[in-house]
Amino acid sequence: MLVIESNEIREMEERAVSQGKKMSALMEQAGTKVAEIAAEIMYKKKLKKICVICGTGNNGGDGFVAARLLSVMNCNVTVILAGDAKSELAKMNFNLLPNKVSVLSFYSQQIDCAGVIAESEMIIDAVYGIGFRDALDPLVYELVQLCNDNKSAYRIAVDLPSGIVCDTGEIVNGCFHADMTITFTAMKPLHVLYPSMDYCGEIRIVSVGIPKYIYKSCRYAMKTTDEYIAENTMPKRRISAHKGTNGTLLSVCGSYGMAGAAVLSGNAALRTGVGLLKQAVPKSIYPIVAGKLTEAVFIPMNETSDGQIDVNDSNRLVYEMIEKAGAVLVGCGLGTGDNATRLVSTLVESCMKPMVIDADGINAVSTNIDILRHASGPLILTPHPGEMARLIQSSTTAVQQARYKIAKEFAQEYRVTLVLKGANTLIATPEGSVYVNRTGNNGMARGGSGDVLAGMMASFLAQGMSTEKAAIFSVFYHGLAGDQCAAKYSARAMLPGDMVDELKFLFSND
Numbered sequence: 001m002l003v004i005e006s007n008e009i010r011e012m013e014e015r016a017v018s019q020g021k022k023m024s025a026l027m028e029q030a031g032t033k034v035a036e037i038a039a040e041i042m043y044k045k046k047l048k049k050i051c052v053i054c055g056t057g058n059n060g061g062d063g064f065v066a067a068r069l070l071s072v073m074n075c076n077v078t079v080i081l082a083g084d085a086k087s088e089l090a091k092m093n094f095n096l097l098p099n100k101v102s103v104l105s106f107y108s109q110q111i112d113c114a115g116v117i118a119e120s121e122m123i124i125d126a127v128y129g130i131g132f133r134d135a136l137d138p139l140v141y142e143l144v145q146l147c148n149d150n151k152s153a154y155r156i157a158v159d160l161p162s163g164i165v166c167d168t169g170e171i172v173n174g175c176f177h178a179d180m181t182i183t184f185t186a187m188k189p190l191h192v193l194y195p196s197m198d199y200c201g202e203i204r205i206v207s208v209g210i211p212k213y214i215y216k217s218c219r220y221a222m223k224t225t226d227e228y229i230a231e232n233t234m235p236k237r238r239i240s241a242h243k244g245t246n247g248t249l250l251s252v253c254g255s256y257g258m259a260g261a262a263v264l265s266g267n268a269a270l271r272t273g274v275g276l277l278k279q280a281v282p283k284s285i286y287p288i289v290a291g292k293l294t295e296a297v298f299i300p301m302n303e304t305s306d307g308q309i310d311v312n313d314s315n316r317l318v319y320e321m322i323e324k325a326g327a328v329l330v331g332c333g334l335g336t337g338d339n340a341t342r343l344v345s346t347l348v349e350s351c352m353k354p355m356v357i358d359a360d361g362i363n364a365v366s367t368n369i370d371i372l373r374h375a376s377g378p379l380i381l382t383p384h385p386g387e388m389a390r391l392i393q394s395s396t397t398a399v400q401q402a403r404y405k406i407a408k409e410f411a412q413e414y415r416v417t418l419v420l421k422g423a424n425t426l427i428a429t430p431e432g433s434v435y436v437n438r439t440g441n442n443g444m445a446r447g448g449s450g451d452v453l454a455g456m457m458a459s460f461l462a463q464g465m466s467t468e469k470a471a472i473f474s475v476f477y478h479g480l481a482g483d484q485c486a487a488k489y490s491a492r493a494m495l496p497g498d499m500v501d502e503l504k505f506l507f508s509n510d
Contacts, residue, residue, distance in 0.1 A: 027065060030208045033182060034124065049078075051077075052070075057129060059158055060087075068098065077102070079103045122154045125162050129160065135173040144174060176199070184206060186220075194423070243275035248275060248324055251329045251458065254289060254332070262289045264497065278325065281298065283300045284307050285307070308335040309335075322352070327353055333360065345364070353377050358382045359454070380418075380467050388407075391410070399420075408428045427468075439477075451496065452481075456478055457474040484502050
């Protein structure tokens with residue numbers, strides 16, 4: 001799927017109209033789809049009373065069409081106006097409402113409207129569409145809050161929940177809280193960005209008649225990972241493959257007290273298909289990690305007094321990177337402080353092979369961000385929002401409120417592939433492309449999940465994938481493994497190790 005910004009949606013509609021489509025037909029199709037889905041939900045849930053909140057523009061026009069068609073289906077429909085219809089299409093469809101549809105104006109009949117909203121079993125929000133750019137005005141704010149207060153009603157947003165800025169996901173002073181958003185032609189940025197995605201509910205994408213060739217040729221802000229994977233298949237292994245041709249990964253992970261990070265990332269790398277895993281760990285945790293990671297080859301490293309890999313022993317790692325490894329993973333459980341910073345800097349400057357920098361590796365980079373400009377090979381960075389905030393010397397809140405912009409600009413400025421983790425993980429490339437992942441669930445929000453992802457990503461790199469492809473494939477399959485674990489064990493009970501075990505079933509047909 002594509003994620004398309006508001007201006008491009010308008011251009012697509014204009015192109016469709018210039019080639020014979022009528023805007024009235026697009027609106028009729030939009031309202032019809034809303035009515036069909038709403039009727040399906042009402043039938044399943046045995047609901048009767050519907051309230052459709054309509055604005056003054058074309059989004060309100062979509063709502064008028066839906067209200068008309070729902071009344072034809074013998075639903076009990078009330079339309080509440082958030083102002084008089086202003087666009088010609090909205091006026092036309094308002095005038096087509098049959099007499100059996102009750103119409104109230106919130107501006108002059110607030111008490112009556114409040115009563116209808118409180119008694120409604122379904123509320124359809126068709127107030128603001130993709131053109132919304134500001135805060136809700138006071139009366140519309142009050143109207144939206146009345147809708148949100150009816151916790152028992154099933155709430156549907158038309159194209160987007162009113163109060164959200166389409167292209168940024170910004171919410172200035174509140175928004176409609178939807179159980180489902182029925183959006184037209186394609187997802188928009190607000191459907192996949194924080195904080196707006198929390199208020200969209202289930203996303204249903206419906207066609208309103210834009211020809212496919214117009215959709216396929218449009219400019220887009222983001223592409224979903226599943227669409228990318230449909231276009232870029234997993235490389236096939238040769239019949240004559242051996243461990244050398246399946247890639248060698250050097251993993252520099254773990255420290256005293258953080259052996260689990262090395263185990264999880266290492267097992268994930270092996271389950272993702274790397275031919276040979278060389279695991280560099282401090283000598284003190286070697287017995288622990290080796291007991292849990294039996295298929296790896298180990299490089300026990302000299303360590304500091306606090307149990308980190310000693311930077312003074314890094315020549316051994318540099319040799320392994322230059323002479324033997326196809327890719328490098330650094331950072332999972334590595335530790336923090338001056339030693340870790342110097343170690344990561346040495347590896348980044350010396351390594352001409354593709355490298356994944358995760359966790360403590362990112363924390364090390366954040367103290368010397370310019371090291372990224374001196375990297376010898378291609379890099380993938382995998383920060384969670386807190387780590388991203390440290391990289392750009394900002395706050396986690398600021399990162400979450402501008403995820404798309406920050407990820408895209410950072411990847412381009414530092415010429416790295418950036419994986420900004422979290423719900424709907426973003427993958428940004430040095431060339432300016434951004435991908436959004438839709439697999440995964442909140443059961444993955446626990447320590448160790450990031451180690452699994454980093455191991456998978458580095459494994460794909462070692463097997464010859466580009467940084468872009470390795471990032472996208474690993475994020476998608478990591479989320480898919482999480483979804484399957486949640487289905488088996490529940491999101492609350494699942495563990496990162498369960499996700500590693502689930503990988504054996506995801507690649508069974510390749």
